[in-house]
Amino acid sequence: MKKLLVLLCAVAVTASLCACGKTETQETVTVQLNEVTHSVFYAPQYAALKLGFFADEGLDVELTNGGGADKVMTAVLAGQSDIGLAGPEACVYVYNQGKTDYPKVFAQLTKRDGSFLVGREDVPFNWADLKGKTIIGGRAGGVPEMTLEYVMRQNGVIPHVDAVVDTSVQFNMMAGAFTGGNGDYVTLFEPTATEVEAAGKGVILTSIGQESGEIPYTAYFASQGYMEKNPDVIQRFTNAVAKGQTWVQESSAAEIAEAIADQFPDTSVEVLTKVAQRYKDIDAWNATPVMEKSALERLELVMETAGELAREDWVNFDELVDNSFALAVK
DSSP, rough: OOHHHHHHHHHHHHHHHHHHHTTTTOOOOEEEEEEEEEGGGGHHHHHHHTTHHHHHTEEEHHHHHHHHHHHHHHHHTTSSSSSEEEEEEHHHHHTTOOOTOOOOEEEEESSHHHHHHESOOOOOOOGGTTTEOOOOOOOOOSSHHHHHHHHHHHHHHBTTTTTTEOOOOOOGGGGHHHHHHHEEEEEEEETTHHHHHHSOOOOEEEHHHHHHHHOOEEEEEEEEEHHHHHHHHHHHHHHHHHHHHHHHHSOOOHHHHHGGGGGGSSSSSSHHHHHHHHHHTOOOOOSSSSOOHHHHHHHHHHHTTTTTSOOOOOHHHHHHHHHHHHHHHH
16 A cells, blocks of 8 residues: 555656646647757757657657758758758858848857767877878868868868868768778767777777867757747747756766667667767867857858858858847746
8 A cells, every 4th residue: 555655646746747847738849850960969959858858848859860951951941840950050151142031040059069080090199190181071061071171270281282171972971981991081970980989990089179169060040930930939949958958067978878878779878978978078068058159250260261151251140140049048
Protein backbone atom coordinates (compact mmCIF):
# COMPACT_ATOMS: atom_id res chain seq x y z
CA MET A 1 0.00 0.00 0.00
CA LYS A 2 2.85 2.36 0.89
CA LYS A 3 4.51 1.72 -2.49
CA LEU A 4 1.22 2.49 -4.26
CA LEU A 5 0.82 5.75 -2.35
CA VAL A 6 4.38 6.75 -3.24
CA LEU A 7 3.70 5.98 -6.92
CA LEU A 8 0.47 7.98 -6.92
CA CYS A 9 2.23 10.93 -5.32
CA ALA A 10 4.96 10.77 -7.95
CA VAL A 11 2.40 10.78 -10.75
CA ALA A 12 0.62 13.73 -9.19
CA VAL A 13 3.84 15.71 -8.87
CA THR A 14 4.77 14.92 -12.49
CA ALA A 15 1.37 16.06 -13.72
CA SER A 16 1.68 19.23 -11.69
CA LEU A 17 5.11 19.99 -13.15
CA CYS A 18 3.85 19.42 -16.68
CA ALA A 19 0.94 21.75 -16.08
CA CYS A 20 3.35 24.45 -14.89
CA GLY A 21 5.43 24.18 -18.05
CA LYS A 22 2.54 24.74 -20.45
CA THR A 23 -0.66 26.67 -19.84
CA GLU A 24 -3.96 24.89 -20.35
CA THR A 25 -4.99 27.37 -23.06
CA GLN A 26 -1.69 27.20 -24.94
CA GLU A 27 -2.08 25.41 -28.25
CA THR A 28 0.65 23.00 -29.31
CA VAL A 29 2.21 24.26 -32.52
CA THR A 30 4.37 22.28 -34.94
CA VAL A 31 7.50 24.11 -36.04
CA GLN A 32 9.53 22.98 -39.03
CA LEU A 33 13.17 23.63 -38.11
CA ASN A 34 15.90 23.21 -40.73
CA GLU A 35 19.49 23.02 -39.41
CA VAL A 36 22.58 23.56 -41.55
CA THR A 37 24.20 20.31 -40.38
CA HIS A 38 23.86 17.83 -37.53
CA SER A 39 26.59 18.47 -35.00
CA VAL A 40 27.36 18.45 -31.27
CA PHE A 41 28.05 22.12 -31.96
CA TYR A 42 24.29 22.59 -31.56
CA ALA A 43 24.10 20.83 -28.18
CA PRO A 44 21.94 23.57 -26.56
CA GLN A 45 19.26 22.91 -29.18
CA TYR A 46 19.34 19.13 -28.74
CA ALA A 47 19.33 19.48 -24.96
CA ALA A 48 16.26 21.72 -25.23
CA LEU A 49 14.55 19.03 -27.30
CA LYS A 50 15.49 16.16 -24.98
CA LEU A 51 14.77 17.94 -21.70
CA GLY A 52 11.36 19.14 -22.85
CA PHE A 53 12.07 22.86 -23.03
CA PHE A 54 10.33 23.17 -26.42
CA ALA A 55 7.48 20.96 -25.25
CA ASP A 56 7.08 23.14 -22.15
CA GLU A 57 6.55 26.06 -24.51
CA GLY A 58 3.87 24.15 -26.41
CA LEU A 59 6.06 23.48 -29.44
CA ASP A 60 6.47 20.27 -31.41
CA VAL A 61 9.74 20.78 -33.30
CA GLU A 62 10.27 18.73 -36.47
CA LEU A 63 13.99 18.81 -37.21
CA THR A 64 15.53 18.35 -40.65
CA ASN A 65 19.13 18.59 -41.86
CA GLY A 66 19.55 21.03 -44.72
CA GLY A 67 23.14 20.10 -45.51
CA GLY A 68 24.38 23.66 -46.07
CA ALA A 69 23.32 27.24 -45.32
CA ASP A 70 22.26 27.85 -48.90
CA LYS A 71 19.88 24.90 -48.79
CA VAL A 72 18.49 25.95 -45.41
CA MET A 73 17.81 29.43 -46.73
CA THR A 74 16.14 28.03 -49.86
CA ALA A 75 13.79 25.98 -47.67
CA VAL A 76 12.89 29.01 -45.53
CA LEU A 77 12.30 31.25 -48.56
CA ALA A 78 10.13 28.57 -50.19
CA GLY A 79 8.04 28.15 -47.04
CA GLN A 80 9.12 24.52 -46.66
CA SER A 81 10.71 25.33 -43.29
CA ASP A 82 9.46 27.81 -40.69
CA ILE A 83 12.80 28.50 -39.04
CA GLY A 84 16.36 28.05 -40.25
CA LEU A 85 19.52 27.48 -38.23
CA ALA A 86 22.60 28.49 -40.20
CA GLY A 87 25.22 31.17 -40.54
CA PRO A 88 23.77 34.72 -40.62
CA GLU A 89 25.74 35.30 -43.82
CA ALA A 90 22.84 33.61 -45.62
CA CYS A 91 20.56 36.43 -44.44
CA VAL A 92 23.11 39.04 -45.55
CA TYR A 93 23.21 37.58 -49.06
CA VAL A 94 19.41 37.53 -49.37
CA TYR A 95 19.08 41.07 -47.99
CA ASN A 96 21.53 42.35 -50.60
CA GLN A 97 19.46 40.71 -53.33
CA GLY A 98 16.76 43.27 -52.54
CA LYS A 99 14.06 40.80 -51.50
CA THR A 100 11.19 42.44 -49.59
CA ASP A 101 10.42 39.56 -47.24
CA TYR A 102 14.04 38.76 -46.46
CA PRO A 103 14.58 36.60 -43.36
CA LYS A 104 15.68 38.22 -40.11
CA VAL A 105 17.78 36.74 -37.32
CA PHE A 106 15.95 36.50 -33.99
CA ALA A 107 18.28 34.35 -31.87
CA GLN A 108 21.97 33.42 -31.85
CA LEU A 109 23.06 29.91 -30.83
CA THR A 110 26.86 29.75 -31.19
CA LYS A 111 29.50 32.45 -30.96
CA ARG A 112 32.55 31.10 -32.74
CA ASP A 113 33.57 28.66 -35.46
CA GLY A 114 32.82 25.09 -34.42
CA SER A 115 35.11 23.36 -36.90
CA PHE A 116 38.55 21.85 -36.33
CA LEU A 117 41.45 21.58 -38.71
CA VAL A 118 42.25 17.92 -39.37
CA GLY A 119 45.52 16.77 -40.94
CA ARG A 120 47.11 13.46 -41.81
CA GLU A 121 50.12 13.46 -39.47
CA ASP A 122 50.31 13.69 -35.68
CA VAL A 123 52.98 16.40 -35.50
CA PRO A 124 53.20 19.82 -33.77
CA PHE A 125 51.12 22.17 -35.91
CA ASN A 126 52.15 25.50 -37.35
CA TRP A 127 49.99 27.47 -39.78
CA ALA A 128 53.00 27.77 -42.08
CA ASP A 129 52.62 24.02 -42.63
CA LEU A 130 49.66 24.81 -44.90
CA LYS A 131 51.85 26.51 -47.49
CA GLY A 132 51.93 24.51 -50.70
CA LYS A 133 49.14 22.24 -49.44
CA THR A 134 45.45 21.73 -50.23
CA ILE A 135 42.77 22.28 -47.59
CA ILE A 136 39.19 21.06 -48.14
CA GLY A 137 37.40 24.10 -46.79
CA GLY A 138 33.71 23.86 -47.68
CA ARG A 139 31.41 25.87 -49.92
CA ALA A 140 32.73 29.21 -51.15
CA GLY A 141 30.90 32.03 -49.38
CA GLY A 142 29.88 29.85 -46.44
CA VAL A 143 30.95 30.87 -42.93
CA PRO A 144 33.18 27.80 -42.39
CA GLU A 145 35.16 28.47 -45.56
CA MET A 146 35.35 32.23 -45.04
CA THR A 147 36.44 31.88 -41.42
CA LEU A 148 39.13 29.41 -42.45
CA GLU A 149 40.47 31.90 -45.00
CA TYR A 150 40.30 34.70 -42.41
CA VAL A 151 42.34 32.66 -39.91
CA MET A 152 44.83 31.65 -42.60
CA ARG A 153 45.44 35.30 -43.48
CA GLN A 154 45.76 36.20 -39.79
CA ASN A 155 48.54 33.62 -39.59
CA GLY A 156 50.42 34.69 -42.70
CA VAL A 157 49.07 32.13 -45.17
CA ILE A 158 47.33 33.72 -48.17
CA PRO A 159 44.47 31.51 -49.48
CA HIS A 160 44.68 30.58 -53.17
CA VAL A 161 48.23 31.96 -53.27
CA ASP A 162 50.22 30.17 -50.57
CA ALA A 163 47.78 27.27 -50.32
CA VAL A 164 44.85 25.81 -52.23
CA VAL A 165 41.45 26.02 -50.53
CA ASP A 166 39.23 23.45 -52.22
CA THR A 167 35.63 24.73 -52.26
CA SER A 168 34.31 22.11 -54.67
CA VAL A 169 33.32 19.52 -52.07
CA GLN A 170 29.80 19.63 -50.60
CA PHE A 171 29.67 20.32 -46.88
CA ASN A 172 28.36 16.89 -45.88
CA MET A 173 30.88 15.11 -48.14
CA MET A 174 34.05 16.74 -46.81
CA ALA A 175 35.02 14.00 -44.35
CA GLY A 176 34.51 11.30 -46.96
CA ALA A 177 36.59 13.19 -49.50
CA PHE A 178 39.44 13.59 -47.02
CA THR A 179 39.44 10.00 -45.78
CA GLY A 180 39.23 8.92 -49.41
CA GLY A 181 42.58 10.55 -50.07
CA ASN A 182 41.71 14.06 -51.27
CA GLY A 183 43.48 17.08 -49.81
CA ASP A 184 46.18 17.42 -47.18
CA TYR A 185 43.89 19.03 -44.58
CA VAL A 186 40.15 19.42 -43.99
CA THR A 187 37.95 21.40 -41.60
CA LEU A 188 35.37 19.24 -39.82
CA PHE A 189 32.67 19.72 -37.22
CA GLU A 190 32.08 17.39 -34.31
CA PRO A 191 31.55 14.55 -33.76
CA THR A 192 32.88 13.90 -37.29
CA ALA A 193 36.36 15.24 -36.54
CA THR A 194 36.79 13.01 -33.48
CA GLU A 195 35.37 9.99 -35.34
CA VAL A 196 37.85 10.49 -38.19
CA GLU A 197 40.67 10.72 -35.64
CA ALA A 198 39.43 7.64 -33.74
CA ALA A 199 39.39 5.68 -37.00
CA GLY A 200 43.06 6.54 -37.54
CA LYS A 201 42.29 8.48 -40.71
CA GLY A 202 43.24 11.95 -39.49
CA VAL A 203 44.49 14.02 -36.57
CA ILE A 204 42.78 17.06 -35.01
CA LEU A 205 45.38 19.84 -35.07
CA THR A 206 43.68 23.03 -33.93
CA SER A 207 40.36 24.82 -33.39
CA ILE A 208 39.41 27.32 -36.08
CA GLY A 209 37.10 29.04 -33.58
CA GLN A 210 39.84 29.72 -31.05
CA GLU A 211 41.86 31.41 -33.77
CA SER A 212 39.05 33.47 -35.28
CA GLY A 213 37.58 35.03 -32.15
CA GLU A 214 33.87 35.53 -31.49
CA ILE A 215 31.59 35.49 -34.54
CA PRO A 216 27.79 34.95 -34.67
CA TYR A 217 28.47 31.63 -36.32
CA THR A 218 25.02 30.05 -36.27
CA ALA A 219 21.71 31.75 -35.60
CA TYR A 220 17.98 31.19 -36.00
CA PHE A 221 16.12 33.14 -38.66
CA ALA A 222 12.67 33.22 -40.24
CA SER A 223 10.93 35.21 -42.93
CA GLN A 224 9.45 38.48 -41.72
CA GLY A 225 6.04 37.26 -42.90
CA TYR A 226 6.25 34.20 -40.65
CA MET A 227 7.47 36.27 -37.69
CA GLU A 228 4.68 38.82 -38.10
CA LYS A 229 2.02 36.10 -38.26
CA ASN A 230 3.50 34.01 -35.43
CA PRO A 231 5.22 36.30 -32.90
CA ASP A 232 4.10 34.08 -30.02
CA VAL A 233 5.66 31.01 -31.65
CA ILE A 234 8.95 32.86 -32.21
CA GLN A 235 8.95 33.99 -28.58
CA ARG A 236 8.23 30.52 -27.24
CA PHE A 237 10.90 29.05 -29.52
CA THR A 238 13.44 31.61 -28.29
CA ASN A 239 12.49 30.90 -24.67
CA ALA A 240 13.28 27.21 -25.20
CA VAL A 241 16.60 27.94 -26.89
CA ALA A 242 17.58 30.22 -24.02
CA LYS A 243 16.82 27.47 -21.51
CA GLY A 244 18.99 25.08 -23.51
CA GLN A 245 21.83 27.60 -23.56
CA THR A 246 21.63 28.13 -19.82
CA TRP A 247 21.51 24.39 -19.19
CA VAL A 248 24.68 23.59 -21.18
CA GLN A 249 26.53 26.45 -19.48
CA GLU A 250 25.67 24.96 -16.09
CA SER A 251 26.15 21.28 -16.98
CA SER A 252 29.21 19.08 -17.30
CA ALA A 253 30.38 17.59 -20.58
CA ALA A 254 29.23 14.17 -19.38
CA GLU A 255 25.74 15.48 -18.60
CA ILE A 256 25.55 17.16 -22.01
CA ALA A 257 26.63 13.94 -23.71
CA GLU A 258 23.88 11.95 -21.97
CA ALA A 259 21.26 14.54 -22.90
CA ILE A 260 22.11 14.62 -26.61
CA ALA A 261 22.99 10.94 -27.06
CA ASP A 262 19.68 10.15 -28.81
CA GLN A 263 20.63 12.62 -31.56
CA PHE A 264 23.83 10.68 -32.29
CA PRO A 265 22.95 6.97 -32.07
CA ASP A 266 26.10 5.91 -33.91
CA THR A 267 28.42 7.80 -31.57
CA SER A 268 29.38 6.56 -28.10
CA VAL A 269 28.65 8.63 -25.01
CA GLU A 270 32.39 8.58 -24.33
CA VAL A 271 33.11 10.30 -27.65
CA LEU A 272 30.23 12.73 -27.15
CA THR A 273 31.62 13.65 -23.73
CA LYS A 274 35.04 14.35 -25.23
CA VAL A 275 33.49 16.47 -27.97
CA ALA A 276 31.23 18.40 -25.58
CA GLN A 277 34.25 19.20 -23.41
CA ARG A 278 36.14 20.39 -26.48
CA TYR A 279 33.34 22.83 -27.29
CA LYS A 280 33.14 23.98 -23.68
CA ASP A 281 36.90 24.55 -23.68
CA ILE A 282 36.70 26.93 -26.65
CA ASP A 283 33.57 28.64 -25.27
CA ALA A 284 31.59 27.85 -28.41
CA TRP A 285 28.03 28.44 -27.19
CA ASN A 286 26.29 31.77 -26.69
CA ALA A 287 25.13 32.22 -23.10
CA THR A 288 21.91 33.92 -24.30
CA PRO A 289 20.08 34.22 -27.65
CA VAL A 290 21.02 37.90 -27.98
CA MET A 291 23.24 38.87 -30.92
CA GLU A 292 25.63 41.77 -30.39
CA LYS A 293 26.20 44.40 -33.08
CA SER A 294 29.98 44.03 -32.78
CA ALA A 295 29.69 40.30 -33.49
CA LEU A 296 27.78 40.85 -36.73
CA GLU A 297 30.32 43.46 -37.78
CA ARG A 298 33.13 40.95 -37.28
CA LEU A 299 31.26 38.44 -39.44
CA GLU A 300 30.88 41.06 -42.16
CA LEU A 301 34.60 41.80 -41.87
CA VAL A 302 35.32 38.09 -42.39
CA MET A 303 33.03 38.12 -45.43
CA GLU A 304 34.74 41.24 -46.80
CA THR A 305 38.19 39.75 -46.25
CA ALA A 306 37.09 36.64 -48.16
CA GLY A 307 35.97 38.83 -51.07
CA GLU A 308 32.30 37.87 -50.64
CA LEU A 309 30.99 41.22 -49.35
CA ALA A 310 31.96 44.75 -50.36
CA ARG A 311 32.22 47.33 -47.57
CA GLU A 312 29.36 49.34 -49.06
CA ASP A 313 27.15 46.23 -48.86
CA TRP A 314 27.50 45.78 -45.11
CA VAL A 315 24.00 45.48 -43.66
CA ASN A 316 22.69 47.74 -40.92
CA PHE A 317 22.37 45.66 -37.74
CA ASP A 318 18.74 46.60 -37.03
CA GLU A 319 17.76 45.74 -40.59
CA LEU A 320 19.01 42.18 -40.23
CA VAL A 321 18.59 41.33 -36.54
CA ASP A 322 15.51 41.48 -34.30
CA ASN A 323 16.68 41.05 -30.71
CA SER A 324 13.27 41.82 -29.22
CA PHE A 325 12.41 38.14 -28.69
CA ALA A 326 15.80 37.32 -27.14
CA LEU A 327 15.55 40.29 -24.82
CA ALA A 328 12.03 39.26 -23.74
CA VAL A 329 13.02 35.70 -22.82
CA LYS A 330 11.06 34.39 -19.84
